[in-house]
Amino acid sequence: MKLHEHQAKELFRRAGLSTPRGELAAHAKEAAACFTRLGGRLAVVKAQVHAGGRGKGGGVKLVRSAQEAESAAAAILSRPLVTPQTGPEGVTVRRLLVEEGLDLRRQLYAAVLLDRASETPILMASAEGGMDIEEVAAKKPKAILREVVDPVTGLSAFRARRMAFALGVEKELVPALATVLRGLAKVFVDCDASLVEVNPLVTTGDGRVVCLDGKVTLDDNALFRHKDLAAWRDVAEEDPTEVKAGEAGLSYVKLHGNIGCLVNGAGLAMATMDVVKLHGGEPANFLDVGGGATEQQVTTAFRLILEDPSVKGILVNIFGGIMKCDVVAQGVVNAARAVGLKHPLVVRLEGTNVELGRKILKESGLAITSASDMADAARKIVEAVR
Amino acid sequence: MSILATKHTRLITQGITGSAGLFHSKGCRDYGTQVVGGVTPGRGGTKVEGFPVFDTVADAVRKTGANATMIFVPAPFAADAVEEAAEAGIQLIVCITEGIPALDETRMKRAVTAAGAHLIGPNCPGIISPGEKCKIGIMPGYIHTAGKVGVVSRSGTLTYEAVWQLSALGLGQSTCVGIGGDPVIGTTHTDALRLFEEDPGTDAILMIGEIGGSAEEEAAAFVKQHVTKPVAGFIAGATAPPGKRMGHAGAIIAGGKGTAAEKQAAMRAAGIAVALSPADLGTTLAKAVRMAKERKGAKRRPATAQPVGKPTKKAAAKPASKAKPGKPARR
Numbered sequence A: 001m002k003l004h005e006h007q008a009k010e011l012f013r014r015a016g017l018s019t020p021r022g023e024l025a026a027h028a029k030e031a032a033a034c035f036t037r038l039g040g041r042l043a044v045v046k047a048q049v050h051a052g053g054r055g056k057g058g059g060v061k062l063v064r065s066a067q068e069a070e071s072a073a074a075a076i077l078s079r080p081l082v083t084p085q086t087g088p089e090g091v092t093v094r095r096l097l098v099e100e101g102l103d104l105r106r107q108l109y110a111a112v113l114l115d116r117a118s119e120t121p122i123l124m125a126s127a128e129g130g131m132d133i134e135e136v137a138a139k140k141p142k143a144i145l146r147e148v149v150d151p152v153t154g155l156s157a158f159r160a161r162r163m164a165f166a167l168g169v170e171k172e173l174v175p176a177l178a179t180v181l182r183g184l185a186k187v188f189v190d191c192d193a194s195l196v197e198v199n200p201l202v203t204t205g206d207g208r209v210v211c212l213d214g215k216v217t218l219d220d221n222a223l224f225r226h227k228d229l230a231a232w233r234d235v236a237e238e239d240p241t242e243v244k245a246g247e248a249g250l251s252y253v254k255l256h257g258n259i260g261c262l263v264n265g266a267g268l269a270m271a272t273m274d275v276v277k278l279h280g281g282e283p284a285n286f287l288d289v290g291g292g293a294t295e296q297q298v299t300t301a302f303r304l305i306l307e308d309p310s311v312k313g314i315l316v317n318i319f320g321g322i323m324k325c326d327v328v329a330q331g332v333v334n335a336a337r338a339v340g341l342k343h344p345l346v347v348r349l350e351g352t353n354v355e356l357g358r359k360i361l362k363e364s365g366l367a368i369t370s371a372s373d374m375a376d377a378a379r380k381i382v383e384a385v386r
Numbered sequence B: 001m002s003i004l005a006t007k008h009t010r011l012i013t014q015g016i017t018g019s020a021g022l023f024h025s026k027g028c029r030d031y032g033t034q035v036v037g038g039v040t041p042g043r044g045g046t047k048v049e050g051f052p053v054f055d056t057v058a059d060a061v062r063k064t065g066a067n068a069t070m071i072f073v074p075a076p077f078a079a080d081a082v083e084e085a086a087e088a089g090i091q092l093i094v095c096i097t098e099g100i101p102a103l104d105e106t107r108m109k110r111a112v113t114a115a116g117a118h119l120i121g122p123n124c125p126g127i128i129s130p131g132e133k134c135k136i137g138i139m140p141g142y143i144h145t146a147g148k149v150g151v152v153s154r155s156g157t158l159t160y161e162a163v164w165q166l167s168a169l170g171l172g173q174s175t176c177v178g179i180g181g182d183p184v185i186g187t188t189h190t191d192a193l194r195l196f197e198e199d200p201g202t203d204a205i206l207m208i209g210e211i212g213g214s215a216e217e218e219a220a221a222f223v224k225q226h227v228t229k230p231v232a233g234f235i236a237g238a239t240a241p242p243g244k245r246m247g248h249a250g251a252i253i254a255g256g257k258g259t260a261a262e263k264q265a266a267m268r269a270a271g272i273a274v275a276l277s278p279a280d281l282g283t284t285l286a287k288a289v290r291m292a293k294e295r296k297g298a299k300r301r302p303a304t305a306q307p308v309g310k311p312t313k314k315a316a317a318k319p320a321s322k323a324k325p326g327k328p329a330r331r
Helices: A005-014 A028-038 A066-078 A133-139 A157-166 A171-190 A220-225 A240-247 A266-278 A295-307 A325-339 A354-363 A374-385 B019-031 B057-064 B075-087 B102-115 B157-168 B189-198 B215-226 B260-269 B278-305 B313-317
Strands: A022-025 A043-047 A060-063 A096-100 A104-115 A120-126 A144-148 A193-204 A209-211 A215-218 A251-254 A259-263 A285-288 A313-320 A345-351 A368-371 B010-014 B034-039 B051-054 B068-071 B092-095 B118-120 B126-129 B134-137 B146-153 B173-178 B204-210 B231-236
Touching (some): A005 A022, A022 A028, A028 A043, A028 A096, A043 A066, A120 A157, A120 A171, A120 B102, A157 A171, A266 A285, A266 A374, A266 B204, A266 B278, A295 A313, A313 A374, A325 A368, A368 A374, B010 B057, B010 B075, B034 B057, B068 B075, B068 B134, B146 B189, B157 B173, B189 B204, B231 B260
Parallel strands (some): A259 A285, A313 A345, A345 A368, B092 B118, B146 B173, B146 B204, B204 B231
Antiparallel strands (some): A022 A096, A043 A096, A104 A193, A193 A209, B126 B134
């Protein structure tokens, strides 16, 4: 679950870390009032969306007066924000964070994340803050430093110190920086995060270390023990079909093609997309109905696929294990009847009770094309939507 | 022969009184596995479907001699169940449970490593050795046939698909292990490859990976260095968009890393036969076996002329008369 910047900073403050003073605004006028209340000569107006790369898309603006704050806010709120991570259609901006401007000295990068190769959380940091970290990783991999974080106790003091020295800040700031790094690791462990990122983490003219930005993603699997944080979810930022699928216990990801896919199992669902593409088609979605889907879930899955106006045909690929093919076939037939079958439907069934399943499809009277294997299924559906 | 799961496996089920736990305990017993009991705290001393139930894993081990466990405990408590099994001295821990928090997984992996046990999963279908009549998990047993192909995969149903294709070609399996789709797992591709390489009952290996992480690249490097048996592979998710989690917690291209293209390239560079289509899993493995056989045939002739031709361990263990390695399942 992704958090907004202002939510991430709330977690930072709870852990005792410094963030710029700031307020949320939903309208241009409010943004102007925020500027006045902050009382400085400089402020930053920042779009609160989940997508990264906001600065590049014009979603972050420096302002020097209440009037400038108002017009910057109006501009950001007036149209979808397009960033390198959103796609060309962009995302709607609903809220802004207006923050005091600071006297910046050094800009660092710091992140805590799970390192899959070493199977432990790590702190990653770089003296090259403010830049796209993937660019730094590609151009100067040695500029990225790493320290191991313990999944129970967090970042040890000596590792935090070692990192703070290595980042090359002034000696007087090393203790403060080390404290911040340990705090970020604490947020990661205490909140069951999968990512805690600050870019940039800055030093200021008045000798402080401040989290100028904040990005936190929480581990969905651990939300059961963080009910308070789970309540921070902003469904408006998510794809509505993906939200609906999640509620039905299905795993759905929207893609850009026209062949809807309904598959059991994540690996097989990905492989089905791949085989469609190999045969010259474009999958419209990833959809895993799970290992033990019910007839009801199959029906819901069908509806979700058909809600996508670009879908011109459907491919069902089921390998029946514990889930029996006759049950799936019945689900497919019922769903096709209930929602109306306007598009070509190719079904490939294999596994437990496959003969019974095929019989049900055949005797349904519906225009269902049976396929013998994955390649055959892909060929048939690609042909049908052409 | 096989890896990890054998006819000597004595299995208990943690969470045996739950509906899934009980259903699959019966399924494993029906397949031929020695299921010697189960654990549900508070239900010790009772019996379900003929299985004795114990309060703790330590109790179960003491009274039944269990050496393996299959875990169906709900996600919030599953890591604890794994640690309990490791501490009780269980050597093979198969965790089926899906949705365990990643930090719990890092903690439980440490406990298992410290105990020197094998953990398979979590979020996996389990492990099956058809020739040993030993199934630990939720896979449909009947699609498997006994033979000499080792299968290791991050997926569930895609593994069934692979097994189905292999069996249809007459290529039976020594052991099939589903290692799970989470970011932190017990047995990795590399661990399974090492075990298959050491197993005299395995002649060829099919490894199935997916996008996310770098486990397949590490496995490819291991194959290049240490694996003498033919290996075929497939990576699911070539068409997956970056930054999106594809069903499995670990199946995500993050920061441009973990793409199918990178993994396929690493595998090819290691001499692994890579199937581009999931419809070609079985045939690609068969091709890898055939090619290895041809290479061996080509190598063997000049080798006799070389004065320093010290026979390798493998060549010594494998008599030249051994028939048809390409079709090991026919008997």
